[in-house]
Amino acid sequence: MLELRGLEAAYGDVPALSGVTLRVGAGEIVALLGPNGAGKSTLLGCVSGLVRPRAGSISWEGKNLLTIAPHLIVERGLAVVPEGRRLFGSMTVEDNLELGAFSPRARAARRESLARVFALFPDLRARRRQVVRALSGGQQQMVAVGRALMASPRLLMLDEPSLGIAPQLVRAILDALVEINRAGVAILLVEQNVRAALTLAHRAYILEGGRVVGEGAGADLLRDPHVRRAYLGPLAAGG
Amino acid sequence: MTLLAQQIVLGLLLGGLYGLAAAGLSLVFGVLKVLNVAHGELIMLGGYGAYWLFALLGMDPFAALLLVIPGALLLGAGLYTGLFGFVVRAHEETRIKNSLLVGFGLALALHALAVRLWTADDRSISTGYGGAVLTVGPIAIPLIRLASLLVALALIAGLHLLLARWRWGKAIRATAEDWQAALLTGIDIRRAYLLAFALGTALAGAAGTLVSVGYSISPSIGLEWTLKALIVVVLAGLGSMLGTFVAGLFVGVAEALSAAAFGGPYREVVGLVIFLVVLVLRPQGLFGRASR
Numbered sequence: 139m140l141e142l143r144g145l146e147a148a149y150g151d152v153p154a155l156s157g158v159t160l161r162v163g164a165g166e167i168v169a170l171l172g173p174n175g176a177g178k179s180t181l182l183g184c185v186s187g188l189v190r191p192r193a194g195s196i197s198w199e200g201k202n203l204l205t206i207a208p209h210l211i212v213e214r215g216l217a218v219v220p221e222g223r224r225l226f227g228s229m230t231v232e233d234n235l236e237l238g239a240f241s242p243r244a245r246a247a248r249r250e251s252l253a254r255v256f257a258l259f260p261d262l263r264a265r266r267r268q269v270v271r272a273l274s275g276g277q278q279q280m281v282a283v284g285r286a287l288m289a290s291p292r293l294l295m296l297d298e299p300s301l302g303i304a305p306q307l308v309r310a311i312l313d314a315l316v317e318i319n320r321a322g323v324a325i326l327l328v329e330q331n332v333r334a335a336l337t338l339a340h341r342a343y344i345l346e347g348g349r350v351v352g353e354g355a356g357a358d359l360l361r362d363p364h365v366r367r368a369y370l371g372p373l374a375a376g377g
Numbered sequence: 378m379t380l381l382a383q384q385i386v387l388g389l390l391l392g393g394l395y396g397l398a399a400a401g402l403s404l405v406f407g408v409l410k411v412l413n414v415a416h417g418e419l420i421m422l423g424g425y426g427a428y429w430l431f432a433l434l435g436m437d438p439f440a441a442l443l444l445v446i447p448g449a450l451l452l453g454a455g456l457y458t459g460l461f462g463f464v465v466r467a468h469e470e471t472r473i474k475n476s477l478l479v480g481f482g483l484a485l486a487l488h489a490l491a492v493r494l495w496t497a498d499d500r501s502i503s504t505g506y507g508g509a510v511l512t513v514g515p516i517a518i519p520l521i522r523l524a525s526l527l528v529a530l531a532l533i534a535g536l537h538l539l540l541a542r543w544r545w546g547k548a549i550r551a552t553a554e555d556w557q558a559a560l561l562t563g564i565d566i567r568r569a570y571l572l573a574f575a576l577g578t579a580l581a582g583a584a585g586t587l588v589s590v591g592y593s594i595s596p597s598i599g600l601e602w603t604l605k606a607l608i609v610v611v612l613a614g615l616g617s618m619l620g621t622f623v624a625g626l627f628v629g630v631a632e633a634l635s636a637a638a639f640g641g642p643y644r645e646v647v648g649l650v651i652f653l654v655v656l657v658l659r660p661q662g663l664f665g666r667a668s669r
Contacts (some may be wrong), residue, residue, distance in 0.1 A: 186561055212563035224558035225552045238553055240544075241563035290565055332436065 145194035169339035217291035238288030276307030392629020399609035401580030414480035423585025453578025482580030491596035614665015649650035
């Protein structure tokens with residue numbers, strides 16, 4: 139469904155992505171792992187339309203995505219939960235969610251989408267009129283995921299959703315992702331929490347220095363010695 | 378004492394128009410991150426628009442608002458599409474610089490146009506009910522200026538509701554807060570910019586109409602009103618239309634008090650002093666959000 143081929147991106151003279159090729163198939167959960175600065179956020183930026191790549195191609199459901207404006211990419215069925223959430227802090231939970239369904243296609247389904255979001259995150263229903271700035275990090279993350287869901291996406295992309303969130307809430311969010319995926323939404327997950335991401339994902343790519351250095355099924359990568367040494371810590375590498 | 382109270386009342390009435398003038402500037406600055414230094418000229422044009430409707434068609438200026446406001450909306454949309462739409466394509470640093478250049482150029486052009494069309498003389502709309510005054514004890518409240526204050530308040534309240542409840546109003550607020558997140562949410566931020574600029578121009582046009590009937594206008598009032606609006610915007614901070622209105626009242630009263638305390642010439646100075654004090658002590662303004 140989503141296919142990146144030979145993607146090259148840079149910030150000025152600093153290369154960020156070199157020859158990146160990856161794909162996300164319908165109904166898959168694909169994890170994108172790698173150290174800080176590897177280019178994971180840049181990759182999401184290219185797909186979402188905020189970053190223009192220098193070379194390569196991005197196609198979605200067979201059509202070229204590179205010439206499409208970011209807000210129209212949402213209309214085509216891709217939604218992003220950005221790093222750091224990027225919510226509209228001065229506005230209420232309800233307003234943030236409502237804005238998530240701004241594109242025409244999403245707007246038509248907004249009532250069902252909202253019901254689904256509140257079913258996934260019951261906490262938010264009670265807080266719907268609260269200003270987002272006043273919520274905890276974990277609750278904000280739920281709003282961020284909810285806002286992206288309101289766009290009725292067929293592919294949901296998340297950039298480090300567990301960053302700075304209490305462990306129980308991380309669990310809740312990851313469980314929600316499984317449910318979302320079960321409903322037919324493909325997921326591209328950029329995560330620092332490698333163990334959690336690999337347990338969740340069908341497949342994963344490893345990005346280092348802007349290049350894809352590893353690829354495989356989630357379970358296989360969990361056992362891979364390089365992955366264990368680099369990302370799962372010394373205790374894991376021994377086993 | 379009565380004289381002071383009278384001056385304060387007059388200051389309050391003028392302050393309402395300051396607030397209305399500032400609201401338009403604040404909206405454009407907050408959403409587009411562009412300082413439209415031609416904002417005062419747009420106010421001036423609004424005033425002349427009402428003047429023309431009065432002089433040529435005998436239209437009452439308050440009724441003329443019904444034509445001036447839509448007209449200014451269209452003018453704003455046109456100015457955005459033809460001019461400021463290009464300025465917003467640059468990133469923020471270049472954007473501010475370009476907006477000053479474009480704004481000053483626009484201001485000069487509009488000023489010259491106004492002199493051409495209406496000469497440099499002061500103009501004012503004198504209606505039949507112009508001299509009517511509401512007397513509250515020893516204080517005389519000119520009815521036209523009171524009506525203008527109420528209209529200004531109504532327009533600000535209307536704008537507040539528009540931004541709070543209308544789908545595109547929320548989109549405008551979202552774009553002002555985080556344009557990248559707005560794009561990722563599916564909002565066409567160029568359209569949000571267009572709407573914000575058009576609304577800002579409409580507010581300027583309305584302010585100009587009220588100035589032309591309660592006070593007087595000339596092609597040169599542009600710069601003066603841009604400065605007043607800027608002072609109020611800085612005092613209020615960005616993000617609250619109602620706060621901007623209150624800040625406008627504050628400046629109006631402060632001017633009246635300083636004129637009473639120090640004499641006429643110091644009327645303008647207090648505004649600039651407020652400007653500096655706020656920038657030093659509380660840069661986000663009285664009602665603004667502290668920047669991240």
